[in-house]
Amino acid sequence: MKMPAASLPFPGLRVRLRLSHLAESFMLVFFAVVMGLPVLFLLWSSLNVAAPGKDAVYSLANWIRGFSDPGTLSALWMSFLLSVVRLIPAMILSVMVAWLIARTDMPGGNTLEFLCWFAYFIPDFPLVLAWILLLDPSFGFLNTLAGVLPFVEGPIFNPYSFWGIVWVHTSTNGIWFKVMLLTPVFRRLGASLEEAARVAGASNLTTLRRITLPVLAPMVLAVAALSLIRGLESFNTELLLGLPAGIYVYATRIYDYTRQEPPAFGEATALGSVFLLVLVVLSYFYWRYLRGKRFIVVTGQAYSTMRVKLGKWRYWALGGCLLYFAVMMILPLSFLLIGSFMRRYGFFNIASPFTAAHWQNLLMDPIFLSSLKNSLIIATATALAGIVLYSTVGYLVASRKSRGAELLDLFCWLPWVVPGILMSLGLLWLFLATPLRSVLYGSVWGIALAMTIKDSPVSTQAFKAAFLQLGPDLEEAARVTGASWGYTYRRILLPLVAPIAATVGLLNFGSALTSISTPVLLYSAQSRPLSILLMEYSFTGELERAAALGLLITLIISAMVLAGRRLGLKLTGS
């Protein structure tokens, strides 16, 4: 017999199920269109070997050519090696720093967290050049300093090497991104588990290893997976440091195909498919690890966020962190800042080497102000859209145990496993194929949508991990007191994930300001963002002006980080 809805013990439950089912279906269709279709288009196009404008001829020729190119496999091996070698120490270090900032009484944690944000958005290119100025075997500042020592013969540092690349990556991308994502999750961990471990006699390190980390596994693993894929796709640092030493990475091969004349997007897509394979393998292991486990740390019961007391070690910990930040961030950043005021970046031996002309020229550039305005609109729209969209997706993926939710989770990884310029091409095709093209193509809204899509992996995984930490009793309690699902979501769940929402919003904001590969095919003169201006400066060798613009972008993001962090903390009532 069918029971009337009114006689169900929890009348809101059916509505909730229907609503979440509806939301899941809608999201699935939306992501299938905006992420699945561009990828399908790229795969389909890679099989078409006919000349542009001619009738399609399908064959595997592009794929065969891509994979039979000498050096492709060795480049792939080099990419894996570099990614794994830099991932393991960076993950250990990131977990330690995030733990120190969020879970211990180490002083200055908030400042260190802010510095991570600041460091993450400093543009790579001038920073790598700063490291070259420091480490170059012929003229590097540190090698010159070391040469003064009596027992040193010849240069001791060489950035143009495997370990040089690992080192510079640790500075540019090493721990900042990971700490940014891990810290809010660590911060949300209730202290009861840790207290129980300590009562049972476990040391701080054992508690971290045996209790804290396993409970935070969804986020830690997601961050590791995100970093591995980003590492595989990285090529800017490798171009500057690897090429002079004959080190080629896989992403460089893909990049080469995309900038051939005419561009060989078929071969690039073929090579890019390896990232899809890596994604499937990682997703499988991730899913297997999480299956059947619970990671709830926030419940409706007593919740304590008391921090671990480090005693005298708190100053040693702070000293270690400061030393790391000083070497990995402050040192190259100082060179970058000085570089933006130099007539020629890194040339101190010319007459009157300093000037403010690059900053003046930047601010006087006729398209600077309009680009700044466009960038701020795009970044704000991306941040807000990212929070709304991915908080819903994260909730669905974390709370619904359905095939649809698993598929949704997989779709959200796609924008990072497809190389940037190819994803941009796929989105361009998609925008032009829809009736909304007059709204999307060439407008700031189209770029904002593309940026929102591009940031889906990190946003989804961050929200998913946050929602996995929430106990079901919170929702149930709200429902019992008569709250609708929408009210519960808005008043109970969202405030609890507010720090993550702030993190995601700010990440998306910063990413929208700095990304080049996504808007490059989508912008028009009316919607040109600052990042395209940055690309122009870099392309034409105006490095000093590029450094000035890069710093300006970083300052804008830092101001937003300060404001956003205050907002995030306020929402949680901390």
Add this chain to the structure above:
Amino acid sequence: MKTEGREQKAESRKQKAENSKQKLTRSLLPAAYCILLTVAPAWAQSRDWEKEWNETLAAAKREGKVVVAGSPDPVMRNEIIPKFMSRFGVPVEFIAGRSSQIVARVRTERSAGIYSIDIYLSGPDTTANTLYGEKLVDPLKPLLILPEVVDPAKWKTGKPWFVDPEESYVLRPFRSVANLLFINPDHVKPEEMRSSKDLLNPKWKGKISTEDPTTTGAGANLASRFLNQLGEEFLKKLYIEQKPVSTRERRQFTDWLARGTQPICLNCREDDVRPLQKEGFKILEIFELADVAGAVNGSPWLLTLANKAPHPGAARLFANWMMSREGLEIYAKGYGSATLRTDVDESFLNPGNIPRPGANYFDDTDWKWVVKGRKETRSRVWKILKSR
């Protein structure tokens, strides 16, 4: 009698005057006719081009803008766009990107029936193999109307130089002598670099920088030229045995050159080196070696008109003005490139960049070389270098 005589004289004078008037008229008529024959068409022509020019200008203003696509370009951004706007009141929208990005964008737009670009300013490979090769451009020649643009006397080539087989689509306004290499004389004396063999001196092992020759770009183009002119053995010795240091970042090898880390640079760009020279760095350009003839190229761009251009009037206006003395002189000054116009001031150019009359240069922008020769040679270069 006297009176009669006076009257006769007066009559006679009148007759003479009449005769001379008739004579003058008879003699002037053909001259006047000749003058009329000569002047009238010119006057009419002048009226024609002015009328056409005014109509073009009015159309451009109605269309509201011209959309130009090309590589990121500070001269375009800082000088051309403001100048064109102040001259005609028509804004220029510049879509900047790498050639491959512009091509990807245009192809995808067109497959959706969108035509957003009016003018392309692109390198020879993209222009010949994609824009012209895929029929994305329209004939430009009939649209040139400015007298100073169509006047043969204004061009070193005797006319605006359309380099495509139909001589109508692809306009080349520049022809400069390209640098073969740069040296830092603090480390490499000019007399140490006289012929191609000097590049193979073991002393320079690891001391030569080049743009990566294994991918599309200036590095591969120069390697193709070496293979073409000096053969495979030289190519192997230079690019493999001499262990040149390669990069794709132009700023990086220019800095190496200035510091002397790699004091021989094969692919440094003149516009990157010039600021260093201004700062007092002693950097020398070498345009040719004893056994390597000098080369000319069409840098920085070739001009084409997009077909189905959305702003045809503005595109015509821009193309004509760009080919005028004013337009090209801005570019010539900005890039240090020699134009093909006879009236552009070249005093600011490095004399080495101006082609010597009668000299035999290898033309790196030659149509056949770009369409066929370089592609094939480049493939051979990649095969040789990637098998090392």
